[in-house]
Amino acid sequence: MADLLIIGSGGIGQAFAEQSTIRSPDTRVLTTTRSSSGDEPIVLDLTDTNTFKPCIDQLKELEFDPVRIIFSQGLLHNETQRPEKSLREIDLDWMTQVMQVNALGPMAFLAQLMRLIPRQSELQIAFLSARVGSISDNQLGGWYGYRASKAALNMLIKTLSIELARTHPKVQLLALHPGTTDTELSKPFQARVPEGKLFTTTFAASALLDVMESARGGQSGQFLAWDGSSIPW
Numbered sequence: 001m002a003d004l005l006i007i008g009s010g011g012i013g014q015a016f017a018e019q020s021t022i023r024s025p026d027t028r029v030l031t032t033t034r035s036s037s038g039d040e041p042i043v044l045d046l047t048d049t050n051t052f053k054p055c056i057d058q059l060k061e062l063e064f065d066p067v068r069i070i071f072s073q074g075l076l077h078n079e080t081q082r083p084e085k086s087l088r089e090i091d092l093d094w095m096t097q098v099m100q101v102n103a104l105g106p107m108a109f110l111a112q113l114m115r116l117i118p119r120q121s122e123l124q125i126a127f128l129s130a131r132v133g134s135i136s137d138n139q140l141g142g143w144y145g146y147r148a149s150k151a152a153l154n155m156l157i158k159t160l161s162i163e164l165a166r167t168h169p170k171v172q173l174l175a176l177h178p179g180t181t182d183t184e185l186s187k188p189f190q191a192r193v194p195e196g197k198l199f200t201t202t203f204a205a206s207a208l209l210d211v212m213e214s215a216r217g218g219q220s221g222q223f224l225a226w227d228g229s230s231i232p233w
Contacts, residue, residue, distance in 0.1 A: 003066045005059075006031045007044065007106065008073030011183035012128065015205035016070055023209065027067070030059075046073060046105025047097065052112050064116060068212070071127045075101040076146050076185050083143040095145040102149035107156045114168070122170045126212055129153055129175040129223065136232045154223060154233060161221030174215060175223040177231055178204040199226070 004020050006013050009031040017029050032044035032055065044055040076083060081094045106127060117123060131137060133150025154175050161173040180186055180193050181204040199207075207226040214228060223231045 001028045001065065002026070003028045003030055003062075003064055005064070005066050005069045007046070007069070007071045007109075009033050011072070011185065012178060012181055012201050012205055012208075013070070013072035015201035016072060016209070019202065019205045019209055030062070030064075044109065046109060047100050049108065052109050055109075056112055056116065059113075059116065066117070066121075066123055069110075069113075069123065069125045071106045071125075073101060073106070074128060074130075074185055075149075076143075083146055085142050087144070090144055095148070098145040099149045099152060102146070103153040103156060106153070107160070110160075117168060117171070119168055120170055121168060123168070124172045124174065124212060124216055126174045126176050126208070127153060127157055129157075129177055131177045131225065131231055133175075134223070134231055134233060157223075158221045158233070165220060172216065172218070172220040174212065174220075176208050176211065177223075177225045178208055179226045 004017075004024075004027050006016050006020075006029065009017070013031065017031055020027060020029055030042060032042045034043070034045045035041075036043055042055055042058055043051055045051045075098050081091070084090055110125070130146070130150045132143060132147050133154050135151055138147065157173050157175045164171045164173065179199050180197055181199045181201055183201060186193075186198075204226060211224050211226065211228050215222060215224065223233060225231055
């Protein structure tokens, strides 16, 4: 049975699972959660490397055979921290946490997960990035940690795509921008979103699945928006 693994089961991640089940009922959809919940949870906390091996061991037991992996987790704010508006607001501990969740954690986990992937596997690996991670598109400033984390993620994706072209030539990596979506991540900032530009999670997930299907078999290391357009790095 072909598998879809979704890292991050809330918001868009949940919508990815629902839409993928509708589109491909023969595909087994596996999701991860940061803490144990449900009947058979796959626990993965990208800020805790101690969860990596148990997660991978569990995937081995499930005879994991992925055709697609989606990293849909993201961190922009929490109860006490908001995106930085100026240099004065930079907090090293918070910025480090944002970087770990959005960029470093996914790559550190993938470094271990790739040991399960055969050399000739036809696998698509997609990461939720963001347009604000584009250096050339940055016209407003602010959001230092989030912008930097997504820019770092984009560089890691591009760099890994070059390596995997040699070691796993049929693996495709994509950085994807979902647009502003109605999730907990965007909720404090939705008042400024133009009418018609705040997407439901179902719409965003469905649009990105369309983009993934259209891109499959094409160039690895692309940065694409929800409508299929290319975003400059």
